[in-house]
Amino acid sequence: MVKVAVKPGTYLYPVPAVMVTCGPPDKPNIITLAWVGTVCSEPPMVGISIRPSRYSHGLVKDQGEFALNLPTTDLVRELDYCGSVSGRKVDKFAATGLTPVPAKVIETVIIAECPVNIECKMEQILPLGTHDLFLGKIVAVQVNEDILDDKGDLDLTKAKPLIYGSHRYWSLGQLLATHGYSVKS
Amino acid sequence: MVKVAVKPGTYLYPVPAVMVTCGPPDKPNIITLAWVGTVCSEPPMVGISIRPSRYSHGLVKDQGEFALNLPTTDLVRELDYCGSVSGRKVDKFAATGLTPVPAKVIETVIIAECPVNIECKMEQILPLGTHDLFLGKIVAVQVNEDILDDKGDLDLTKAKPLIYGSHRYWSLGQLLATHGYSVKS
Numbered sequence: 097m098v099k100v101a102v103k104p105g106t107y108l109y110p111v112p113a114v115m116v117t118c119g120p121p122d123k124p125n126i127i128t129l130a131w132v133g134t135v136c137s138e139p140p141m142v143g144i145s146i147r148p149s150r151y152s153h154g155l156v157k158d159q160g161e162f163a164l165n166l167p168t169t170d171l172v173r174e175l176d177y178c179g180s181v182s183g184r185k186v187d188k189f190a191a192t193g194l195t196p197v198p199a200k201v202i203e204t205v206i207i208a209e210c211p212v213n214i215e216c217k218m219e220q221i222l223p224l225g226t227h228d229l230f231l232g233k234i235v236a237v238q239v240n241e242d243i244l245d246d247k248g249d250l251d252l253t254k255a256k257p258l259i260y261g262s263h264r265y266w267s268l269g270q271l272l273a274t275h276g277y278s279v280k281s
Numbered sequence: 282m283v284k285v286a287v288k289p290g291t292y293l294y295p296v297p298a299v300m301v302t303c304g305p306p307d308k309p310n311i312i313t314l315a316w317v318g319t320v321c322s323e324p325p326m327v328g329i330s331i332r333p334s335r336y337s338h339g340l341v342k343d344q345g346e347f348a349l350n351l352p353t354t355d356l357v358r359e360l361d362y363c364g365s366v367s368g369r370k371v372d373k374f375a376a377t378g379l380t381p382v383p384a385k386v387i388e389t390v391i392i393a394e395c396p397v398n399i400e401c402k403m404e405q406i407l408p409l410g411t412h413d414l415f416l417g418k419i420v421a422v423q424v425n426e427d428i429l430d431d432k433g434d435l436d437l438t439k440a441k442p443l444i445y446g447s448h449r450y451w452s453l454g455q456l457l458a459t460h461g462y463s464v465k466s
Contacts, residue, residue: 099398099423101385102433106319107397107422108327108349109437110295110444110453133318134291135330136409142293143328143414145320164293169457176463200286212292213284222407224321224416229328231409237292238284248287250447252294259295259444259453260460262435267454268295268444272354275448278361 106131109261115171115178116144117196117205118162119155124196124205126188127152128179130260131227132164140234142216145227151183156230160218161202165210168256169267174209175258176265201236211240211255291316294446300356300363301329302381302390303347304340309381309390311373312337313364315445316412317349325419327401330412336368341415345403346387350395353441354452359394360443361450386421396425396440 111130119125131145142164146153156162167175174192181188189196196205199215206213216232243254252268259266296315304310316330327349331338341347352360359377366373374381381390384400391398401417428440437453444451 097393097396098426100426100429102422102424102429104419104422105325106322106419107351107399107424107435108297108299108317108319109351109397109435109440110297110442111318112293112295114293131319131321132293133296133320133328134293134316135318135328135414136316136412137291138411139409140290141409143318143320166292166294172457173463176458176460180461180464208282211282212294214292222416224324224326226323227321229320229416231407231414234289234291237287237289239287239292241283241285244285244287250292250294252446252449252451255294257295257446258457261437261442261453263460264437265457265460266437267457268446269452269454272357272443272450272452273361275361275445275450276365278358279365 110259111261113175113258113260113265115165115167115175115207115210116152116162117165117207118152118159119204121198121203121205125152125155125183126178128175135231141231142234143229143231145229147227156218157221161204162216162232163199163202163204163206164214165207166212167210167258169258171209172258172265200238211243213238295444296446298360298443298445298450300350300352300360300392300395301337301347302350302392303337303344304389306383306388306390310337310340310368311363313360320416326416327419328414328416330414332412341403342406346389347401347417348384348387348389348391349399350392351397352395352443354443356394357443357450385423396428398423
């Protein structure tokens with residue numbers, strides 16, 4: 097296979113595309129982010145990167161709290177919209193029809209339509225360049241009952257996850273294998 | 282929909298599952314990681330989280346360089362194996378048959394069979410708990426010619442990406458939409 101050198105850039109795929117809620121419950125905002133990942137198992141932590149120019153950057157920085165709301169494929173239009181307009185100009189809950197409900201632990205809202213809601217408290221901010229990396233400790237998680245299997249694990253075939261890669265949104269395909277299968281006898 | 286509170290944990294999905302290469306070219310190692318993400322666009326940067334007990338933790342820390350090798354679905358067994366055994370005991374290139382080739386810029390190898398190879402230089406290490414977060418600047422990227430489209434973008438339908446979520450490996454499904462489509466007239 098011929099390999100070609102391309103300009104160093106953000107080629108990693110697949111990545112999550114999530115709707116992050118932040119801001120006070122009476123004036124919440126939604127920002128769609130893809131530079132998002134798990135960074136620690138215990139304590140459970142995530143990292144999310146936001147450009148300093150974004151409205152949500154100030155909301156998260158000032159309040160120190162945010163929630164990740166994981167979309168289904170049915171929410172692709174709402175998710176794309178929340179990544180394309182600014183909360184300075186638009187009430188995104190009103191514009192999309194998404195339903196804000198109070199979070200369990202933090203002082204903002206989560207999105208009712210998303211089957212997984214992950215509440216976080218900010219631990220630190222690292223300025224990196226175009227983006228600041230916010231590291232947050234996961235303090236509460238809510239999951240729609242109908243996407244849990246018998247063991248209490250997520251059943252992704254029911255969760256209909258949205259996948260982001262190469263500037264496009266995709267659905268999940270087929271189950272290939274379970275973690276650790278290659279070394280089980 | 283009934284939402285249930287679950288123990289705060291690492292529920293974020295989908296995430297990448299990548300084979301990270303590190304160590305000297307004459308004795309390289311592979312570690313499979315899923316706590317991996319893009320953290321900045323310019324400079325392009327990634328974050329990867331590794332437990333301090335892992336063999337690769339010392340290799341990356343000492344050398345300050347590593348590469349992300351993105352798998353195809355055909356490599357699921359090799360990828361799972363490289364996440365299940367230790368490089369202290371096993372030469373994973375020999376065990377899997379994967380082919381090490383010299384990286385372009387950094388002093389380690391990349392995996393020939395992976396269609397995207399992202400070379401990184403470590404910028405900082407953040408101890409978080411079970412995992413240390415390594416932030417790395419992307420200094421070189423190589424892509425298999427046959428997964429690039431006319432514009433030089435990645436064509437994920439040809440890249441056959443591997444997706445990780447809820448302890449399982451999955452293939453990519455259908456194209457849903459392109460970033461920004463919701464606000465185009």
